[in-house]
Amino acid sequence: MTDRAAPDDNSGATAPRRLSTRETAERLGVKPETVYAYVSRGQLSSTRVPGGRGSTFDAAEVDALARRTSRREPPPAPGDLVFRTGVTLIENDRYYFRGVDATELAREYAYEEVAEWLWTGELHPGVRFTAPDEALAAARVAVDALPAHSSPTDRLRVAVIAAASADPFRFDLSRETVLAGARSLVPTLVGALPPAAGGTGERSEEPEGREAGLARQLWSKLTARPADEPFVTALDGALALLIDHDLAASTLAARVAASAHAHPYAVVSAGLGVLEGPLHGAASGLAHRMLAEVLERGSAVPVVADHLRAGRRVPGLGHRLYRTGDPRAQALFALLARVPQAAGALAAAHDVIATTARHVPLPANVDLALAVLSVSSGMAAEAGETVFAVSRTAGWIAHALEEYEERPLRMRPSGQYCGPRPPQPLPAADGLSRRSAP
Incomplete structure (x- = not known):
């Protein structure tokens, strides 16, 4: 050549x-x-x-x-931590994956296809992720050993650790090895989850199970209702929309782990640890409970009034990165509008938006749209958090791939000490030092 x-x-x-x-x-x-x-x-x-x-x-x-x-780039403002990234751009009330409108990607392509685009910049139509038998078996044993009251995020964290233990190549940070591990990790997480309460009680091994698209596999872990095609399409869209959102708190944690050259499973564990915080991953559950109450009481007015009276913000509304509305919510609402069974919950969500606008105009964010999906499909309140965690795993991997190419351990901020100035006397218990006590 x-x-x-x-x-x-x-x-x-x-x-x-x-x-x-x-x-x-x-x-x-x-x-x-x-x-x-x-x-x-x-x-x-x-x-x-x-x-x-x-x-x-x-x-x-x-x-x-x-x-x-x-070219020499201007230094960041003092106190700012800035990352060069080619994964996601948020600009002018839109967001883009590698320069392509993310909502259009989610509308046209399945979650696995969007994940591949995020990782490689290449489109692989019809791609399917498959969990390796050994990793899946280890993850299921570990998850099944947890107490029955364990949260979905507990189960996902344990599944990640078990999958890591089954992968002897996890410390190989070469690009192709990391990608191969990512393609197997995401379906392993889904496959390790138990069926939804009221379901068959068994994990499917038929083609409709492990060989199906990831959204269809996840469906039976979230609800006992039969997989309805418009609903599964909406779930697939939610997964694709949530893959990444620039440097959210969990993504920052994932990049810090990757900067230390932690293997991809540890990177995902770091992201999951932050995601479980009530200020990050739990928002969709709050919106679910509020929306269910609106449907029960027949109007958003008393529910919104109760939140305002108690000094609580109305969940599922507003986003500091968007002025005119979260594009992820708009895209997911459009998908749910095609699902007849979602009409009641969708109307309730619009009622919440209109009622709150009498006090302060706040457009919906993706947590309210996730709540419409979970409430209308008979999912538990925590289902949105599960969808978020499974989806965002691909985003954390995309950022890890970038971070592995950077100078390692570059994120080392200095602490501003505000404690007592030395020298201070040695602390002692009951006036005696430990060594002098009889």
């Missing part, structure tokens, strides 16, 4: 010069692995060599990237 294309006999023109991976890395002054990281971030395009294993790159595009990356 030559790097320079032959002239076109018909036009006399010369095709754009193509560079090999090695030449591209040399021109950019990076490792070959970093070249593919640029591709996955959408900063560089590649073309597979026909019949070969390598890729070629447009020389002009490589030179343009070299000029951009060589």
Whole structure:
């Protein structure tokens, strides 16, 4: 193979010069692995060599990237922690995955396809994730050993640890190994969850189970109702919409773990640990309970009034990153509008929005849309948190892939000590030191 294309006999023109991976890395002054990281971030395009294993790159595009990356960027404002990322952009009340409108991706493609796009910058139509038998068996044993009252996030955290123990390659942080682990981890988490209360009581091993799309697999873990196609489509859309949202608290924790070169399972564990906080992952459960109360009482007025009287914010409304409304909520509402069984909960949500607007106009956020999905499909209040955690696992992996390419341990802030100034006397119990006591 030559790097320079032959002239076109018909036009006399010369095709754009193509560079090999090695030449591209040399021109950019990076490792070959970093070249593919640029591709996955959408900063560089590649073309597979026909019949070969390598890729070629447009020389002009490589030179343009070299000029951009060589520019000195302005330092962040004092006290700010800024990350370069090519995963998600939030701008002008929209959000984008690698430059593509995320709501359009979720409308057109399944969760697994969007996850692949987020990880690689390439679309793989019809891709399905499959859990390895050994990892799935280990995760199920660990999850089944938990107390019955354990939360879904408890089960997911334990499943991650069990899956990690079954993967001897977890410490290999090469890109392809991390991607292979990610494709198996997400379905392992879903497969380890027990069926929803009132369901069959057994985990399906039929094609409708493990070989089905991830949304259909997750459905039976969230509700005992039969899988209805419009509902499953809405669940799939919710999974795709929630994959990433820039540097949310759980994603920051995941990147800190990745900066220490923790393996991907540990990165996901870090994200899950933060997600369980009441200020991050539990919001959809609060919205679920509020929406169920609105349906029970027949109006949002008394429910909203009770929240305001108690000094509580109305859950599921407002988002500090969007002025005119959370695009994730708008997209999920549109999917739920096609589900006849969701009409009552959807009307209740709009009632909450209109009632609250009399006090202060706050558009819906994705937690209220998740609540419509969970309430109308007979799911538990915690179902939204489960959907969020399973979906966001792919986003944490995408950020880990970026962070593995950065200088390790770069996130080391300094503490501002505010305790007593030394020297202080040695503390003693009851006036005696431990060593002098009889």
